[in-house]
Amino acid sequence: MADNKKQQLTIWGRANSVNVQKVLWCLAELDLAYERIDAGMQFGKNNEAPYLAMNPNGRVPTLVDGDYVLWESNSVMRYLCMAYGENSPIYPSQPKARAGVDRWLDWTLSTLQPVDRPVFWALVRTPVEKRDMVAIQKDVDAEAVVWRIVEAQLATRRFIEGDQFTIADIALGAYARRWLGVEGVIKPKLPNLDRWFAQFAARPGFVQFIAPPMT
Incomplete structure (x- = not known):
């Protein structure tokens, strides 16, 4: 190129x-x-x-x-x-493998983003004195239901679509950083999610763009 x-x-x-x-x-x-x-x-x-x-x-x-x-x-x-990225494995060319990645990209927007947004805005972009922690916990509980889907998916694979890191992991990983990073609420233990997250947390792109403090 x-x-x-x-x-x-x-x-x-x-x-x-x-x-x-x-x-x-x-x-x-x-x-x-x-x-x-x-x-x-x-x-x-x-x-x-x-x-x-x-x-x-x-x-x-x-x-x-x-x-x-x-x-x-x-x-x-x-x-x-x-x-x-013709030679990059992060977006596979084989139809079934690519469709598997695509579904998680779509799912991130259709299912994960709507439940993540209220939690993130309440705990990161709302002043402490204006937070309704009872309402926020209800939103956290609703988001936890969605993350349990990812947790189950990761029970049998290294990354979200198998052994290879893909842009599906990028899409989900950016939101996982928010989910794992918010504090002051009760969240379930999701060991598969934690293990998956640790695998890419040291990748240079994550360190530079995703890991910095949330604002």
Whole structure:
């Protein structure tokens, strides 16, 4: 892959967004060069006309690759793997193996993200004096039900889809960092999840983009 092609990659989005973090981790796994431009929340830009022309949702991240623009973080990861990761095992080419990865990418957005968001916002982005801990614990309990699905999946495999680390582990791992990182609530013991998490916690992309303190 030509260096000048790699240099065309631009990611719009703030570094503390879980969806931006997934893409940055994927870029690190693929060893791709890129430019990142802060956008969203305190940085603004995402509700301005130039950004909305790229991404009408006004959300982050948005990928710009030359004259090609793509939004939706999991779609961005898929694209990066297909366009630049031909020899990378993180997005397998065999149909059944790829479909297995894809289902977890979809599941992360359809099932995990909706129960993660209220817990994360309440325990990370809400001042302590404004937290309703009874309500928050109910949300934690609801999220725990979903993580038990991952726990059961990991009972018979090293990573979420077998012995190989994939972008499904990136998508789930970014949310697992939030789940394992929040404090002051009661969470069930999930030993398979803990073991799985420990396997990738030292990967450079995780250390750089996922592990820093949550904000």
